[in-house]
Amino acid sequence: xxxxxxxxxxxxxxxxxxRLEGEIATIGISAFAVDQLGxxxxxxxxxxxxxxxxxxxxxxxxxVKAVEDLKAPVTGxxxxxNDDIIEAPEDLAEDPYGAGWLLKVRVDNPSEADEAFxxxxxxxxxxxx
Numbered sequence: 001x002x003x004x005x006x007x008x009x010x011x012x013x014x015x016x017x018x019r020l021e022g023e024i025a026t027i028g029i030s031a032f033a034v035d036q037l038g039x040x041x042x043x044x045x046x047x048x049x050x051x052x053x054x055x056x057x058x059x060x061x062x063x064v065k066a067v068e069d070l071k072a073p074v075t076g077x078x079x080x081x082n083d084d085i086i087e088a089p090e091d092l093a094e095d096p097y098g099a100g101w102l103l104k105v106r107v108d109n110p111s112e113a114d115e116a117f118x119x120x121x122x123x124x125x126x127x128x129x
Contacts, residue, residue, distance in 0.1 A: 003031045005123050006097050010073070010116035013125065017097070018073040020113050025074050028101045029061060029092070032126045037063035040089045045070075045102055050078045052105055054112050059102075061089075070102070074112045080104035 009017040015033035019026040034040065042062040052058050052072040059070045082101050085091060092100040107113075117125065 003035060003127075004097070005030065005032075005119040007119045009097065009119060010113050011119070011122035012071060012073050012116055014069075014071045015126075016071055016073050018113050018116060020107065020110055023107050023110060024079065025076065025105045025107045025110075025113065026101045027073060027103045027105060028096055029070070030122070030126075031096050032122075033061075033068075034092050034096050034100075037061065037065060037068065039064045040092050043086050043089045043092075043102070045081055045086060046078050048078050048081055052076055052078065052103075072105075073116055074105060074107045075109060076105040076107040078103050079106050 009019050011017050011030055015030045017028050017030050040063045045059040054072050054075045056072055057069040058072045061068050061070060081103055085100055
């Protein structure tokens with residue numbers, strides 16, 4: 001399977017991605033993370049209104065192989081949560097960058113996203129090219 005890493009996203013070394021549009025960030029997990037986890041069976045995500053701190057765990061993703069913490073790429077307040085993906089976490093494998101987003105967050109400081117990897121940098125890190 002060829003994994004894709006859209007150029008309009010920034011990526012963390014913990015495999016979360018961020019799409020920043022103004023002061024709203026869409027957060028999810030990369031296709032590489034989904035591939036490595038295998039069959040995803042459960043997601044634990046914060047409620048709307050919850051605060052996120054950059055670098056801190058904000059939830060978990062559970063697969064048949066492992067349970068992994070999700071790390072916040074930015075500090076902010078959750079303004080939307082993808083309840084559809086919580087109900088059907090296996091759908092993350094189908095479209096991690098579209099319908100498989102996890103949270104939308106109103107970002108306190110958009111420049112926090114500058115520290116994340118670009119798509120080519122992330123690809124090199126995970127694929128060793």
